[in-house]
Amino acid sequence: QKSVIKSIPRQGKQMLLPQALQWVAQQPQDWPLLLDNCVAVSYLPFLLKAVPQLRLSHRPVYHFCHDLALSHNPLGYLARKVTFTCLAPAAICNSQFTANHIHKLIPDIRGILYQPVDTEQFNNQPPTGSPPKNLQPILNSGARIMLTPSRLNQPGIVNDKNLRALIPVLAQLKAKGHFYHGVIIGEDKSPGQIHTRTLLESAEKLGVADRFTILPPTFAIEDYYKYADVVVSLAPREPFGRTVVEAVACGVPVVGSNTGGINEILQNFAPEWTVEPNNPMAVAEAIIKVINSTTTSDTLSKGKDWVDTYCSVAGYAQRIIQITGLALANSSLDLNRV
Incomplete structure (x- = not known):
């Protein structure tokens, strides 16, 4: 079974996104890119810089929106609007409430996907030890x-x-x-x-x-x-x-x-x-x-x-696969471990 995680050597917090995008550029062009809540102003220059390569490669780009991406600063919102208009990703949102706000920034909303909870960790069984x-x-x-x-x-x-x-x-x-x-x-x-x-x-x-x-x-x-x-x-x-x-x-x-x-x-x-x-x-x-x-x-x-x-982990993984068009390289892969 092939590894599904790529480790990127740490070179500072500001360098993580550009390093990740460089690695993405080296992968097959039909592999979709899923960005996770990259709406912070500090990320926008790196996303803009990657736009030409991503658009020319025709790589599918998705953006998972975990918040409303709103700002009381008009310049901040304008910077996001320009960046995501150029990038033109499809959006996956963590609620309909988020989608209602994000559609002005990313009109192409592909699905609502509630974030998963590990129900083995979070369960309704009686406590087994002493209270904190x-x-x-x-x-x-x-x-x-x-x-x-x-x-x-x-x-x-x-x-x-x-x-x-x-x-x-x-x-x-x-x-x-x-x-x-x-x-x-x-x-x-x-x-x-x-x-x-x-x-x-x-x-x-x-x-x-x-x-x-x-x-x-x-x-x-x-x-x-x-x-x-x-x-x-x-x-x-x-x-x-x-x-x-x-x-x-x-x-x-x-x-x-x-x-x-x-x-x-x-x-x-x-x-x-x-x-x-x-x-x-x-x-x-x-x-x-x-x-x-x-x-x-x-x-x-x-x-x-x-x-x-x-909100199950397995259901979450399956929906990501469906929305992004990913195909499992190994059909026997246990989705509970994705």
Whole structure:
């Protein structure tokens, strides 16, 4: 069996794309090129430089769009528009929501392909070990865990995670006599971790500082889902909402935004779990209802079936092959290993 991975020696982050494109130019012209979310402004000059060779070779070019490729900077959007008009790839999008935005940049959209989740890693089996150490004090307090896996980013940007909306929700839950502890797990790359400080200050002002924790990112996020009572994701313009799929695969209900990719996912099996993301009272009431509802387990079962059908690794690989026209060199290749 031939290798399906090409290793490119590291010569700096900025050189990875041009090196990869050089390697592509040496391959048979009928091999399709699949670019993965190459919309950052720093990538555009390299893509433009490769356009003549790619167009002359008639190599099929596809671009997988994982975000909306929007910018508050008109020059940034113009640069993307020029680059992708010249490159003229076919697009594969991670949601219909993404496709609705990306079609102005890449009109030729070939398919919607939800990103896969490893359902062996993310499963609804009972935990086999001890809880993560940094969750133990929260569990010992008797609080229900309201989990939000998300990087901490700047409020107001296109892909605003809207984490600040979680604090008023905790305050509403407290006012209603419910003991929930909000846990954000994610990276804060801001100078001096200003995003973290801002959230902690907000929790202090609303009287829920003792019910709110920010933990660093982890490669074992599935261990945290096991102990969550509910996952809350209130990003208004999330392109896909991977954490929603992971949570459902782990048997955890989700209260999520009624907009964007999060809404798109939940509409398939749990439209009643969607809420207006900036209405803390509605979010709190939805959490209470989801936790106490006798139908939640049935809804999670439907959600698990949907994840197995539309977000499996094997199905993802098969759809990539279908969309791009790839042919398997070895028909016995196990798609679970692609």
